[in-house]
Amino acid sequence: MASCSDILRTEFPELDGEVFAYVTGILHSSGADFESVDELVEAVGELLQEVARDGKDESAIRDVCQRLFNCLQLDEARAQRCSQVLLDAPIQLSQITDGYDANTDLLPGLLLKRGQTSMVNAKKLEKAEAKLKAKQDKRMERDSVKSSSPLVLEEATASQAASKKETRMESSGKNKSYDVRIENFDVSFGERVLLAGADLNLAFGRRYGLVGRNGLGKTTLLKMIASRSLRIPSHISILHVEQEVAGDETPALQSVLECDTTRESLLREEKELTAKVNAGRGEGTEGTRLSEIYAKLEEIEADKAPARASVILAGLGFNTKMQQQTTKEFSGGWRMRLALARALFARPDLLLLDEPTNMLDVRAILWLENYLQTWQSTILVVSHDRNFLNTVATDIIHLHSQRLDTYRGDFENFMKTKEERLKNQQREYEAQQQYREHIQVFIDRFRYNANRASQVQSKLKLLEKLPELKPVDKESEVMMKFPDGFEKFSPPILQLDEVDFCYDPSHYIFRSLSVSADLESRICVVGENGAGKSTMLKILMGELAPVRGIRHAHRNLKIGYFSQHHVDQLDLNISAVELLARKFPGKTEEEYRHQLGSYGVSGELAVRPVASLSGGQKSRVAFAQMTMSCPNFYILDEPTNHLDMETIEALAKALNKFRGGIILVSHDECFIRLVCHELWVCENATVTRIEGGFDQYRDILKEQFRKEGFL
Incomplete structure (x- = not known):
């Protein structure tokens, strides 16, 4: 040329x-x-x-x-x-x-x-x-x-068709229902339409699980409801567990109690009036008002509030000592748990939860499942945890194709019903197509026959009146592939021998820890938050050095690491393609796009700023970055956080096909059962291998709950 x-x-x-x-x-x-x-x-x-x-x-x-x-x-x-x-x-x-x-x-x-x-x-x-x-x-x-200019992200917006009847009822104060009905509304994120002409009906007292692919707008919908960008009756209280509690001098237990603003206000007024009476500065009406306050406090069972708050905190992993610690002493993960505890204690009319199990260990998840089954008001929860939804949800709302479809029953029932509905829809579509073709053949055959003109006209009108059915819009299958880095190594591959470790000499995280893994290992590490799971992973990788003992790794071992805080390791101001180009220079843009496409980050997603991607999409970018160098051993810390169920299944299949070793930390019961053959429990400054796998571990936790009075 x-x-x-x-x-x-x-x-x-x-x-x-x-x-x-x-x-x-x-x-x-x-x-x-x-x-x-x-x-x-x-x-x-x-x-x-x-x-x-x-x-x-x-x-x-x-x-x-x-x-x-x-x-x-x-x-x-x-x-x-x-x-x-x-x-x-x-x-x-x-x-x-x-x-x-x-x-x-x-x-x-x-x-x-x-x-x-x-x-x-x-x-x-x-x-x-x-x-x-x-x-x-x-x-x-x-x-x-x-x-x-700093990076300016697109903002979500919502619009809703006005209902004169609801507006009249709201303004007159006659609407006493706690059901939520949001009809004919749209939600957009920048120029991208997430929902169009959608309807959302939440019956009071039912627990709804909101499911759908990453990036379709589940989190955005919760934010639109919480901010009342979509019309919600003003008498319905809403709480959205989204941000961690701010760190200050307030003890954790007191932080939870302060959520009950009515109780706090009454107690404050009672204290002021009592002080006036004791000082002789009263006006004579204090006694009457104090009687009213005591009656109201008794009515709301204010004396039982500290015990109720303590039970919630204990269920979420806060021991007695932690409940008295100030909020500023806790890490971000524990402050998120504290935010959840405050929401559970406040008991709003509509509770919005976005991936609540991400911040919890298996023990806390089991407690939360049990606690929410007795919840009296309405819950709308976004979750990727199948077992959690099967235990908690009474209804499933499926977000897809810019609309919301509601199904009665738990997640397993939703999957069966949806599959049957899709089959029926496809059968109806195919039957109508055959009927249309049959009529069209008659029309084409006798179109110019004068004797059949009236019949042809009748058939044409019949075609016009037929409702236009659409073929089943099947969601594309999520694919993941971890490139093999497998080659035979003589053992030991990776092991810790009599390892002691501590950040503070007064408190050892591990004592005499001995574990080992090889290239066929499929190991899941479980245990309460703070037991040392992430610390052990970092010792295995060589990022942390033992105080005593030996870490041994084969000289040809190449470890790929996925951190539960992987978002902190991504430059959010650049695109996914630029991210890979900086990390692995020297390849073509096509190669970077192919790598990202292998994890579902394709098209315009690959060139958008990483900050504008959903949590699940950011995780996929992190997977693409982690696998670019073809490791032969993966260490994964909470890899399922923020992923939708289809992606979790694709991740499980990819790990099962991968020819190399795997050690992972996870709280997702379904994912653990799909991938892992061994279960390590991290507790009491050591690691114990459980022969009975996850079933045995679940039974152990339930027995602990019974002893502690939670079950």
């Missing part, structure tokens, strides 16, 4: 050096700016027509510009990188100095021979240069603003 320089030389053989250099300079330095051939004609067409010796007309000049434009498009990436004129071949200055003015200091491509006058119209050249300069200045200004 001819280059731009070749095209110019062929079409304009008499083109002088000044014009040639000017035009090639525009093509190479600003080629990326030309979005159409019209812009290219505007920039250089008039100039080329002026200097053409053979009198090319506008049509011929446009044809040449079209060829130049096509040439630029073939290698746009290269054109964008070019910022100067590229010479087609090296030039020996000593061979071309004859015939040129020795006093000039211009480059050879810009020189004129002695006595040769430029054929360029100076005014037109200035005009063309002014146009180009204005275009470049505008581009520089745009790039400058883009680089200096």
Whole structure:
């Protein structure tokens, strides 16, 4: 394929050096700016027509510009990188100095021979240069603003059709129902429509599980409800467990008690009135008011509140000592648990939970499942944990195709009903298609038969009246593949021998810890939060050094690590493609896109800022980054957090096919059962292998609950 320089030389053989250099300079330095051939004609067409010796007309000049434009498009990436004129071949200055003015200091491509006058119209050249300069200045200004401005993410918006009846009832105060009915509403995220003409009906006292693929808008919908961007009757209280509790001097137990604003207000007033009476500053009405306050406190069982708050905190893993610690002493994960405890204690009319099991260990999840089964008001929960939804949910809401479908029953019932519904829908569609074809055959056969005209018209009307059924819109299957790095190693592969470890000499995390794994291992580590699970993983990887004992790893062992805080390790201001390019330079964009596509990050998702992706999509980016170097052993810390169920299943299948070793920390019972063959329990400064697997561990926890009075 001819280059731009070749095209110019062929079409304009008499083109002088000044014009040639000017035009090639525009093509190479600003080629990326030309979005159409019209812009290219505007920039250089008039100039080329002026200097053409053979009198090319506008049509011929446009044809040449079209060829130049096509040439630029073939290698746009290269054109964008070019910022100067590229010479087609090296030039020996000593061979071309004859015939040129020795006093000039211009480059050879810009020189004129002695006595040769430029054929360029100076005014037109200035005009063309002014146009180009204005275009470049505008581009520089745009790039400058883009680089200096902080990343601004798109915002979610919601709109809803007004209901005059509901508006009248709300304004009159007659609406006493605690059911939530949101009809005919839309939700968008930037320019992307998440829900269109959707309906959401939540009956008071029922527990709804909201499910759907990552990135479809489950979390956004919860935020729209919590912020009342969608109309919710004002008398219905809403609590959305989204942000961790702020760290201050308030003890954890008191932080939970303060959620009951009615109780706190009554206690504060009671204290003030009592102080007035004791100081002799009363007005005589204090006694009556105190009686009212005591009656109200008795009515709301204020004296039982501390015990109820303590039970909730204990169930979520806060021991007696932790309940008295100030909130600022806790990590982010524990503050999220505290936020959940406050919501459970406050008992709102509508409780919104977004992946509540992400912050909990298996023990706390079992307690929460049991606690929520007795919940009196309404719950809407987003969760990827099948077992949690099967235990807690009375109904499932499926978000797909920009709409919401509701199913009665738990998650397993939802899966069966949905499958049956899809089969029926497909059967109805196929039957109607056959019926339409049968009628169309009759119409085509007798269309021009006068004797059958009335029958043909009748059939045409029948076709028009048939409801238009759509084929089943099946969701694409999620695929994941972990590249094999398997080769036979002689054991030991990875082991800890009599390891002691501590951050503080007064408190040892592990004493005499001995564990080992090989390239066939499928090990899950469980235990309460704070028992040392993540610490053990870091010792196994060599990130933390034992105080005593030995860590041994085979010299050819290549570990891939997925952190439960993987988002903190991603640069959120750049795209996923740029992220891989910085981490693994030297590959083509196509290779980076292929790697991301293997984990479901394809199309425009790959070039959007990582910050704009959903939690599950960020996890997929982290998987793509982790597997790029083809490890032969994976250590995964809570890999299922934020992933939808389809992706969790795809992850489990990929790990089962992977030929190498795996150690993972997880609280997802279904995922553990799909992947792991061994169960390690981290507790009491050591690790114990449970022969009976997860079933035995679950029985142990239930027995502990019975002893502690939780069951």
